Amino acid sequence: MRIFTRRPVFLPAAAVAVLATLAGCSGGSGAVGVAAPTTSGAASAQCAALQARLPQTLLGHKRRSTTPASPDTAAWGDPAIVLRCGVAEPGAMNPASPQYDPKQTNSVAVVSDGVCWLSQQTSGGGFRFTTVKQNTYVEVDVPGAYQGQSWPMPALAGPVQKADPVDPDTVFDCL
Numbered sequence: 001m002r003i004f005t006r007r008p009v010f011l012p013a014a015a016v017a018v019l020a021t022l023a024g025c026s027g028g029s030g031a032v033g034v035a036a037p038t039t040s041g042a043a044s045a046q047c048a049a050l051q052a053r054l055p056q057t058l059l060g061h062k063r064r065s066t067t068p069a070s071p072d073t074a075a076w077g078d079p080a081i082v083l084r085c086g087v088a089e090p091g092a093m094n095p096a097s098p099q100y101d102p103k104q105t106n107s108v109a110v111v112s113d114g115v116c117w118l119s120q121q122t123s124g125g126g127f128r129f130t131t132v133k134q135n136t137y138v139e140v141d142v143p144g145a146y147q148g149q150s151w152p153m154p155a156l157a158g159p160v161q162k163a164d165p166v167d168p169d170t171v172f173d174c175l
Contacts, residue, residue, distance in 0.1 A: 034066040037085065057076065115133070
């Protein structure tokens with residue numbers, strides 16, 4: 001009968017440093033590239049208020065920095081769940097847009113903890129959720145890798161409501 005034992009492996013300090021760096025990169029701890037919206041006035045203030053209220057973890061994933069650094073963006077996990085505050089009105093709601101979808105054929109409105117989100121499928125099996133009753137639109141992209149797991153909207157609803165209450169003049173109906 002043969003018994004195999006492992007001998008300890010000793011690596012030079014430089015090799016340990018390289019492995020530690022690679023391990024850090026693979027865990028999704030680096031900055032996430034996000035196209036930051038350009039905000040001003042009330043939208044800028046509402047996005048800053050939202051930024052201060054966003055959770056440090058979302059669906060069990062730690063918050064990551066975004067590049068370029070912006071008070072209008074946030075990200076969690078790997079692949080990254082990305083939030084952008086101050087985006088344009090979703091095409092599905094705009095009669096002048098080719099994506100206009102008044103019968104919600106390619107989109108659906110869902111309510112999560114008092115916030116109405118327009119949900120649209122994206123490439124790769126992911127989803128884009130956009131607030132539709134607030135003064136400032138907030139968009140959250142959830143990659144297809146999270147399909148079948150919990151969704152992040154309940155954890156984001158409270159911060160959205162506190163930063164930007166419902167606009168009473170919004171005509172979009174969230175069922």
